Amino acid sequence: MSEPAPKYAERFRGFLPVAVDVETGGFDCERDALLEIAVVVINMDSTGEVHPAPVVSTHVEPFPGANIDPRALEITGIDPTHPFRAAVAEREALDLIFRPIRKALREYGCQRAILVGHNAAFDLSFLNAAIRRTGHKRSPFHLFSCFDTATLGGLAYGQTVLSRAVQAAGFDWNANEAHSAVYDAERTALLFCEIVNRWKRMSVAVSA
Numbered sequence: 288m289s290e291p292a293p294k295y296a297e298r299f300r301g302f303l304p305v306a307v308d309v310e311t312g313g314f315d316c317e318r319d320a321l322l323e324i325a326v327v328v329i330n331m332d333s334t335g336e337v338h339p340a341p342v343v344s345t346h347v348e349p350f351p352g353a354n355i356d357p358r359a360l361e362i363t364g365i366d367p368t369h370p371f372r373a374a375v376a377e378r379e380a381l382d383l384i385f386r387p388i389r390k391a392l393r394e395y396g397c398q399r400a401i402l403v404g405h406n407a408a409f410d411l412s413f414l415n416a417a418i419r420r421t422g423h424k425r426s427p428f429h430l431f432s433c434f435d436t437a438t439l440g441g442l443a444y445g446q447t448v449l450s451r452a453v454q455a456a457g458f459d460w461n462a463n464e465a466h467s468a469v470y471d472a473e474r475t476a477l478l479f480c481e482i483v484n485r486w487k488r489m490s491v492a493v494s495a
Contacts, residue, residue, distance in 0.1 A: 293331070293333075293334075293335035294396070295331040295395040295396070295397060296395055296396040296397045296398070298331065298335070299397075299401065301397055301398040301399065302397060302398070302399055302400065302401035302429065302432070303328070303329070303388070303391055303392055303395060303397035303399070303400045303401065304329040304337070304400075304401055304403045304434060304479065305326050305327065305328050305329065305388055305391075305400045305401070305402060305403060305428070306326065306327040306329065306339070306403040306404070306472050306473075306475045306476035306479060307324070307325070307326050307327075307402050307403065307404050307407075307410045307411075307414065307472060308323075308324070308325050308404065308405075308410060308468045308469075308471040308472035308475060309321060309322075309323065309324050309325075309409075309410050309413045309414065309468060310322050310323035310324075310363045310365060310466065310467065310468045311359060311413055312349065312353060312354060312355035312356055312359050312360070312367075313354060313355070313356040313359050314409075315354070316412040316413045316415070316416040317416055318353070318354045319353065319354050319355070319356065319359070320347075320349035320350065320353035320354065320355050320367070321347050321349075321350070321353075321377060321380075321413050321416075321417050322346065322347055322349065322355075322363070322365050322367060322374075323344065323345070323346055323347060323363075323365065323467065323468035323469075324344065324345060324347060324380055324384060324414070324468055325342050325343065325344035325345075325384075325468035325469045325471075325472035325473075326342070326343050326344070326384045326387070326388065326472060327339045327340060327341075327342050327343075327472050327473060327475075327476035328340040328387055328388060328391045329403065329476060329479065329480060330391070331395070335487060336480075336484045336487065337479075337480045337483050337484060338480055339473065339476035339477060339480055340387070340391070342469050342472055342473050342476075343383065343384055343386075343387050344384075344468055344469045344472070345374070345375055345379075345380045345383050345384070346372050346373060346374035346375070347374055347375065347376075347377055347380045347417075348374045348375060348376050348377070349367060350377055350417075350420055355367060362466055363466045363467070364466065364467075377417045377420060377421050378421040378423065380417070381417060381418065381421060381423050381426075385425070385426070385427055388400050388427045388428075389427055392427060399427060399428065399429045400427040400428045400429070401428070401429050401432055401433060401434060402414065402428055402429070402432075402433040402434070403433070403434045403436065403475060403476065403479045404433060404434075404435065404436065404475060405435070405436045405437050405440075405449045405452075405471070405475050405478075406435065406437050407433040407434065407435040407436075407437075408433070408435070411428075411431070411433050414428065415430065434479065436449070436452065436475050436478050436479050436482070437449075437452075439478075439479065439482045440452030440455070440456075440478060440482070442482075443455075443456075443482045443485065444456060449465075449471065449474065449475065449478070450462070450465065452478055453474050453477065453478050456477070456478050456481045456482070457481070458474065458477050458478070458481075460474070
């Protein structure tokens, strides 16, 4: 008799992991602009292994009075004034990225999303600041809990830098695409999934 399919809601204590990356105009979440945000819902298959869903992302208009440090733009390559940037206001950006997360929460029976990020406190601080500024009342994310792939990468591979941890996990790294929210969120999701699945395979091997 085959074992029942694992329930995602039981894997992370009711949480749904969602990889998030933001690109910003600096390091101060209250003063500096949120310029890009990308999310990758982490799905689970019938064997209990996790896999990244397609990325959902948007460019974001700087909030009124936001600071943008030119040095931050040198790193990201973002031009906030580019006519084809198609940026949206923070509230619209949040509604866009929350939509697939809420759908996955319903499908998996999870209670809340939990942010997965590389140096996750940074991404979570900018996400929470945007939620406060817009008065958004229905964030699917836990307010302060997160999974940090810098910590997990250090544990699994001895690497805390995203590029090195991703390569140690067996994936390619394109330095020309790095520092975009889409690319970094996708790589972070791949890294998280590989570490979680690696742990699962090791646990199965030990119990066999």
